[in-house]
Amino acid sequence: MASPGTDHAAVGASGLAAYAHEVLAVVLSVREGRLCVLLWRRERAPESGRWSLPGGGVAPDQRLREAISTHLAAKVDVRNVSWLEQVATHSRVDRDPRERVLATGYLALVPVDVVPVLPADTEWFDVADLPATAFDHHHFVEAATDRLRAKLSYTNIGFALAPREFTMPVMRDLVSAALGHPVSTTNLTRVMTRRGMVEPTGGTAAPGPHGGRPATVYRFRERTLTVTDPYAVLKPPD
């Protein structure tokens, strides 16, 4: 057993001190045109009533990635998670008042067209208008959001936010929600096609109630992460 209440860390066969470890997921998705994060309301102390990230402990036979998948399953169907990536490990000594807990945060993405059934204590929150969060969870949200925004620019990570098939106006709304600023459909189309990220399915989408030209339907060529804009500068010679 560890020694709660003492300031001696447990020491095992490796001679290294042991610390409680948790995994936290920053689940991001575009909901109603806004980039949102999934938070649940803590029932018990500490920080009871505060909104916090889904997550929890790590079983002895689990890797961190397996652990976060397990905990995510309690909030959203894991099959709905289109992307999962480690972001950072935080270690402030008093980040949890009970004992020292290290926390590894993950970025998880859910496509717009997937509407997971959420437990009663769980809600989506606009990342631009977060409530007070428990512990240091807002730092994780910030880091994960930054990571997503950066990757939207130089990878095809958009596949994890979009439906399997989509029109460019839909994609434009997704990207502009994620980035938090308007994006032009014209140029988004050009960039995504020029980079070979997407291809037309051949179909078109029916126009809205007020008419308009039917939009071309696209799909992502790859549904695994690909760097589409490798390095802007200092490329190797051919």
Add this chain to the structure above:
Amino acid sequence: MASPGTDHAAVGASGLAAYAHEVLAVVLSVREGRLCVLLWRRERAPESGRWSLPGGGVAPDQRLREAISTHLAAKVDVRNVSWLEQVATHSRVDRDPRERVLATGYLALVPVDVVPVLPADTEWFDVADLPATAFDHHHFVEAATDRLRAKLSYTNIGFALAPREFTMPVMRDLVSAALGHPVSTTNLTRVMTRRGMVEPTGGTAAPGPHGGRPATVYRFRERTLTVTDPYAVLKPPD
């Protein structure tokens, strides 16, 4: 105490399982025109004789960053480290045969002109020609190297590899060693000045023994990490 020899993880006041945790540093620097990593030879089992990354445990009152600084001090003077950044946490269950150990890796940089006095068991190794490393340490080296290479393209992180004042031919050698492919001085100069990363000091460097035009001496304008090529695409409108 933790329970070595049992498969039950210790559980403390938070109700979370505890695991031994170590920090590892991938210290990179350009030595003799090559990007090198600092490794030390393990004296004791497990993996005795194998080359491994500097690092070690985390004291109860230390954050991970403080811990890695402490362990680095045993190998290189911490004042020689011009950059330190967390890269990733690995968690394979059997990555250490003795007991489960989680490991958080850091990227550390040392400028070329700094020649730390190394302990007898410690040497620089070309990252392109690594020896067999202990545990999963080569994964950390790979991730840290990738991180450095990426950041060389869109940030001013070069300041952490270069001397305070340098000429463009020197910088070209550093960048091309770090990236592992030739880089043109002409274009490197253009990119770095165009982005406002560097400024001439006003001085020039004496030519080599065979003559040649004296090179202009530059310094980095900022010695803190700055993103110089913010996002190649999908910029916010003005």
Add this chain to the structure above:
DNA sequence: TCAAAAGTGTTCGGTGTACACCCATGC
């Protein structure tokens, strides 16, 4: 005067942005 090394000028292709204009639909 010549070789060596650094720096400058110029050209070229590509890329992201802006904006005008054209196309397909519902009413």
Add this chain to the structure above:
DNA sequence: GCATGGGTGTACACCGAACACTTTTGA
């Protein structure tokens, strides 16, 4: 026909790569 919304074409600025050419030094 007209409003609505989507797509295409064009122009522009800028950037990085390549390469020819000039400048400044040592021998």
